[in-house]
Amino acid sequence: MATDLLSGALADLRADAVVTGHFSLTAPWAFDKPAVEGAVFRTGFGEPYIISVEGMAPLRVEPGDFVLLPHGHAHVLASAAGVAPERFDDLVARAGIRPSFDTPLRLNAGGGGAVCDLYTGIVFYREAVRNPLFSVLPPLIHVRKHDAAVGSWLADTLMSFIRESMACQPGWAVAAARLADVLLVQLLRAHLASAISHTGWLRGLMDPQIGRAIAQLHRHPERDWTVESLAATAGMSRSRFSARFVELVEETPIGHLTAYRMYVASGALRDSRRRLIEIATSVGYASEKAFIRAFRRWSGMAPKQYARSLRDVTYVPHPAAASPH
Template identity: 40%
Template structure:
């Protein structure tokens, strides 16, 4: 009898790498006519929730979208964008407007001409894991989760109302609550997009959903320092070496060992930020015979030396 393999949720496991930290949150109380020009936030994503009124969201190269109460809008790439009461309307740069700083990471912005009101909750959320930035690079310029009559969406709307209430009152611990709610909402927005958009069925995201390639990816993600070979990965998914290598390369876009090496560099990057180990120790952990070989591989994949990451903890990474 063939061995029964339990199902693996490789895509769900990949979403665990979306370790986010709240960079800044703002409640915007706006009256028509108004427009906001928001700067780019490298290494971050931004979200907007309309609690009252409506507005237009404009990102260069993307069709403008109308946001209404209950809509959760995600701008995944950290791109600069505009919010305005009318499509194509003039917008003031955010840094030109005065804000009421409620705390170090939370403010209230009041702006506009005294007409029809719109209230927004906005957030800039930093992505801590390089794999999360890779995931974000695969997403469209805007992701919207619209209000719906679907029972699946009831809890989402409840979460949005909870976030709006916390932003209105900002009781002790309110920032922490909003940050955690933002984590949930971002992941849910990605799940909704993946369920509906054919783009999510191709490339790395599609590979994660492939029964065999997804299982191999999950094994690499769980145990990146294990001495994997193409043969051992193929055996783990009950495929021949040649068939597995061809299928993995076709679905993921790179050969298994190249992907493994790159993923190890993601893991090494996180270790350098969080643990600050010695480079020799980390090289050995990642399976390299010398610190020099590890450093060359790290710079080739990450675009920056491991020493720079260890020193600063927050370099600019290439996608």
């Protein structure tokens, strides 16, 4: 059931921009990267490496494994535990490289020992912060090369992305962005299939009864849902359903419904041809006034102002993101 809803959760999430890099690193090496505004993914060949994210135990990543940092958390990469890291920006500057957002970064660094070839990318999603799936993803996702959920298609997609982005042929930026969309879905699919535990509504989705209610809520956000009708869908009493929903999803059923409706509406606002009342009714609001009030609470701005910001502003990542890692 979780994978059935993956397409819906990511249907209108599109990469706005991508930056990529290839680092040939010889042991010993280590560097730290500050947080970035995009989703970071990478794979390495040759020697394994260690990744450390604050608040999590250091993780050994084997050749051919995939790592995804959905929220772009700050982290340290190293050839082995105990190697003192240096700032990535200092490493790049010492190599005489001036990072450019529209050019892949190629870097050779390290102490001259065993080689780790690291391919990496940062994918920028303007709406990721409000995406219901992104909101419950952990800081770090590790997909092992030999996981049962990983097929040859994942490696094929990643290598296609690497070749397309590093070659810089005409139209590469668009092609790389679309391949990044496919790659993200495949990585998340493998994560959902292999992860032992989930958080938020993903954890609720794994529960047979709560998952049934979430699935119906996501498929039909326009319905006049109440706690009672959602509980009936789950085949539970109202009190038991509410308690179980909050325990698993960590928000109330109506709170989750409202957030999901607003996310769907935010996507619909991209289409300037749609009337506001049409969008409002499509997510379960009978009046524009009620919809505007709910949307303002969710986004901090009125729907029309939000729509103008989507149409008038071309997304440009923060300059610090021009150093892909």
